[in-house]
Every structure is written in C-alpha cells, then in structure tokens.
Amino acid sequence: MILREALQSATQTLRRAGIADASVEAELLLGHVLGMSKTQLYTEPERSLASVETEHLWRLVRRRLDHEPTAYILEHCEFYGIDFFIDCHTFIPRPETELLVEKAVKLAHHIFHRGKQIVIADIGTGCGAIAVSLALALPQAKIYATDISASVLRVAGINCQRHAVNSRVELLQGNLLEPLPQPVDMIVANLPYIKSCEFRDLSPEIISFEPTIALAGGEDGLDKIQQMLEQMPGKLNCGACLLLEIGQGQGEMVTSSIKSYFPQASIELIFDLGGIERVVKVVHLSSVIN
Ligand SMILES: C[S@@+](CC[C@H](N)C(=O)[O-])C[C@H]1O[C@@H](n2cnc3c(N)ncnc32)[C@H](O)[C@@H]1O
Numbered sequence: 001m002i003l004r005e006a007l008q009s010a011t012q013t014l015r016r017a018g019i020a021d022a023s024v025e026a027e028l029l030l031g032h033v034l035g036m037s038k039t040q041l042y043t044e045p046e047r048s049l050a051s052v053e054t055e056h057l058w059r060l061v062r063r064r065l066d067h068e069p070t071a072y073i074l075e076h077c078e079f080y081g082i083d084f085f086i087d088c089h090t091f092i093p094r095p096e097t098e099l100l101v102e103k104a105v106k107l108a109h110h111i112f113h114r115g116k117q118i119v120i121a122d123i124g125t126g127c128g129a130i131a132v133s134l135a136l137a138l139p140q141a142k143i144y145a146t147d148i149s150a151s152v153l154r155v156a157g158i159n160c161q162r163h164a165v166n167s168r169v170e171l172l173q174g175n176l177l178e179p180l181p182q183p184v185d186m187i188v189a190n191l192p193y194i195k196s197c198e199f200r201d202l203s204p205e206i207i208s209f210e211p212t213i214a215l216a217g218g219e220d221g222l223d224k225i226q227q228m229l230e231q232m233p234g235k236l237n238c239g240a241c242l243l244l245e246i247g248q249g250q251g252e253m254v255t256s257s258i259k260s261y262f263p264q265a266s267i268e269l270i271f272d273l274g275g276i277e278r279v280v281k282v283v284h285l286s287s288v289i290n
Pocket residue numbers: 091092093094097123124125126127128129130146147148149152174175176190191192193213214215224
C-alpha cells in the first residue's frame with residue numbers, strides 16, 4: 001500500500017464511523033506512524049508503507065473507532081502553541097482555556113511592575129498546560145502548580161522539564177490551595193465544572209476516556225470553585241487577583257458566590273469567541289481578606 005491510499009482508506013473508515021474531522025485525524029495518525037509532518041505526507045504520496053507500518057496505522061485507527069481521543073493515542077497535544085505530553089491520567093487541554101492564559105498574561109503585565117517577581121498559583125494543573133504556558137510567557141514569574149492526583153503531576157513534571165521551566169514551576173500535590181507554601185499574587189484555575197446532570201450528554205470520547213476527577217463539579221458544577229473560594233483567606237498577597245474558567249451558564253452563580261466572600265472585589269465576565277461566558281476575572285481580592 002502507498003501513502004496516498006493509506007491516507008484515503010483511513011479517512012474513509014473514520015468518516016463512515018461518524019468521526020468529525022476524519023481527514024485531519026487520519027493525517028495525524030498516519031503522520032505519527034511514519035514520523036512525518038502533514039506537509040511531508042502530501043509531498044511523498046507515492047511512498048510505500050512497510051507491512052509493519054500498515055498494521056500500526058490500523059491499530060491506531062481501531063483505537064480511534066473505539067472513541068479513544070487522538071491526543072491520548074498520540075500521547076501529546078498542542079496548547080497555546082506549545083506541545084504537551086499527555087497520558088490517560090490527564091485531562092486533554094482545550095483551546096478555550098487559552099483565553100484564560102491570554103487574560104492571565106495580560107493582567108500580569110498590567111498590574112505588576114516589570115522586573116518584580118510575580119507569584120502565581122495554577123490550581124488543578126493537569127498536564128501543566130496553564131503553568132508551563134504562563135512560565136514561558138512571564139519569565140519573571142514563580143509558579144506553584146497544584147493537583148490532587150500524583151499521576152497527573154508526574155506528567156506535569158515531564159512537561160516542565162521538556163520546556164525547561166522546572167526551576168520556576170513547583171509542583172505540589174494536594175487539595176486545591178492547601179499545599180501552597182506562601183501567599184500568591186494571582187490564582188489561575190480551570191477546575192472541574194461539569195454538573196452531575198450533564199454527564200449523560202458527554203461524548204464517549206470524554207466519558208469513557210477522560211478522568212472523572214478532572215470533570216466532575218457536583219450538582220451545580222461549582223463544588224471545587226466554591227471550596228477554593230473558602231480556602232482563600234491567608235493565601236493571597238495584597239492586590240491579588242483571580243482568573244477562573246467556567247462553563248456555559250455558570251457566570252451569574254460564580255459571580256454572586258465571589259461577591260459573598262469578597263464584597264469589594266471587581267469582577268468581570270469574559271466571553272469566548274463562541275459568545276459563551278468562559279473566564280471570570282477578579283481583581284482587588286486581598287484588600288478584604290488579609
Ligand atoms: C479540568 S482539569 C484542568 C487541567 C488543566 N489545568 C487544563 O486546563 O488543561 C481539572 C484538574 O483539576 C484536578 N483536580 C480535581 N480536584 C482537585 C482538587 N480537589 N485539588 C486539586 N486539583 C484537583 C484534576 O486532577 C484535573 O487535573
């Protein structure tokens with residue numbers, strides 16, 4: 001079999017099974033098997049595949065037909081223009097979370113003096129996507145990245161090493177803010193926020209493969225966010241701020257919850273490109289509680 005035929009055949013098989021973006025997924029799987037970029041796939045269409053390569057491709061296609069996400073099959077994904085190693089223990093970073101990073105970088109530049117070290121906490125770091133992205137964008141930042149799961153933190157450690165930010169990103173295992181060794185200037189968090197009743201509507205890719213602990217936010221989706229707000233006293237420096245990712249329809253509840261803890265804080269809801277309220281930005285938290 002030659003490359004062009006393998007690509008066509010994998011695309012058709014995925015498309016018939018109802019996999020969205022079948023051609024992109026087939027390119028990724030074949031590119032992975034052959035160690036070729038997308039461009040190389042199209043410049044060498046007549047290259048023949050060894051039988052071992054064909055078998056490898058079909059093993060991967062079968063995994064995808066069983067609804068395993070391509071990011072788990074390939075053991076990596078791209079976030080904020082950076083390549084991350086991931087495995088089955090970690091949540092797959094989503095493009096919408098890039099908005100959280102973008103706003104955090106902007107806010108860090110805006111409120112902190114150049115040259116001053118900023119201390120940031122990424123709560124529920126997963127594979128370290130947010131922490132590593134912030135460390136690369138903010139060379140003056142010291143970052144604590146916490147997660148409840150030890151296996152997830154091992155993956156985050158690999159990504160910190162890979163992007164040479166391990167001296168500035170400290171990984172801490174524990175419940176939300178509990179492991180932080182010092183007060184911080186900024187908290188950034190993409191915590192689990194799926195409501196219990198929404199689980200039945202999740203795709204098989206999510207429900208059967210992504211870790212429940214990374215998704216489940218309790219009855220109203222806000223259990224972890226609520227717990228984190230309760231833990232905040234004593235964890236913030238003067239002038240501290242918070243950036244939080246939320247799900248569709250959660251803006252009002254999260255805003256009123258934050259107001260009940262921090263009545264003088266300024267809260268802004270930021271919408272993503274799809275018009276969904278996605279990020280809650282809170283400034284002037286600490287004047288009230290420290
Ligand atoms: C939605 S995932 C986000 C992962 C990563 N920050 C991202 O945006 O790709 C939520 C993460 O929170 C972690 N988590 C869940 N409960 C936690 C808790 N009580 N304390 C700390 N981390 C928790 C999960 O293990 C998971 O890695």
